[in-house]
Amino acid sequence: MKQYLEIGKIVNVHGLRGTVKVVPWCDDPEFLCEFETLYLGKEYRPVIVTDARLQKGNVLLRLEGVETMEQAERLRGQILYMNRDAVELEEGVYFIQDLMGLQIVDADSGKVYGKLTEVFQTGANDVYEVKAENGTAVLIPAIPDVIVKTDLENGVMTIRPLEGLFDAL
Numbered sequence: 001m002k003q004y005l006e007i008g009k010i011v012n013v014h015g016l017r018g019t020v021k022v023v024p025w026c027d028d029p030e031f032l033c034e035f036e037t038l039y040l041g042k043e044y045r046p047v048i049v050t051d052a053r054l055q056k057g058n059v060l061l062r063l064e065g066v067e068t069m070e071q072a073e074r075l076r077g078q079i080l081y082m083n084r085d086a087v088e089l090e091e092g093v094y095f096i097q098d099l100m101g102l103q104i105v106d107a108d109s110g111k112v113y114g115k116l117t118e119v120f121q122t123g124a125n126d127v128y129e130v131k132a133e134n135g136t137a138v139l140i141p142a143i144p145d146v147i148v149k150t151d152l153e154n155g156v157m158t159i160r161p162l163e164g165l166f167d168a169l
Contacts, residue, residue: 001152004044004081005097008032008059013073018066019051020075022059027121032059032080039081047080094150102157104130104140107148113138113166116157128157138166 012021024032033052038061040047048064066072084095096119104113117137118129126142140146140159149158 001084001098003084004039005084005095006079007035007038007082008080010061010075010078010080011058012076013069014055014060016069017062018068018072019060019062020066020072021055022061022080024057024059029054029057029059035082035086037083037086038063039083040075041078044081092150094152098152099128099150099157102150102152102155104128105156105158107158107160113159113161140165 006025008022008024008026010020011023013019014021022032026032033054035049035052037046037048039045047066049061050064051060051062053060063075066075089095099116099119102116104116105111106113114130114132116128117131119142120127120129120139128140128142129137130140131137140161146159146162147157148160149156151157
């Protein structure tokens with residue numbers, strides 16, 4: 001499992017005092033505002049967040065040591081990461097990154113349907129794309145009636161598919 005997960009991208013400068021505008025890559029932009037330390041770029045350089053606030057679905061961040069518009073401008077296009085150890089997830093809640101590539105197995109027959117290749121966040125519930133060996137993709141709803149068990153350690157998600165869901169395979 002990756003230690004550092006992408007959480008947003010610096011897309012612009014806001015004002016004259018070094019504030020950066022970030023497009024959040026998480027379920028809720030407020031989640032990004034909760035961090036005291038984020039990590040910048042592929043080097044995961046730690047940056048201290050001195051202020052974070054929402055603005056029209058984006059996040060405005062003040063980072064320690066970034067005091068001018070010019071300093072902030074140099075950060076444009078950078079990806080921000082979070083350390084997974086900084087977050088305590090509720091039972092049954094997972095990082096999308098950790099679900100990718102899980103083998104999808106039938107709870108009753110043991111049949112392997114394929115691998116989880118995409119997560120779509122639809123609002124009501126997430127939808128998982130499962131790709132079979134032959135390349136056929138099937139969408140399954142991420143609801144308790146379908147998802148029986150998620151075992152990240154062994155890389156397996158056990159499901160009980162709705163009737164007819166995998167007829168195309």
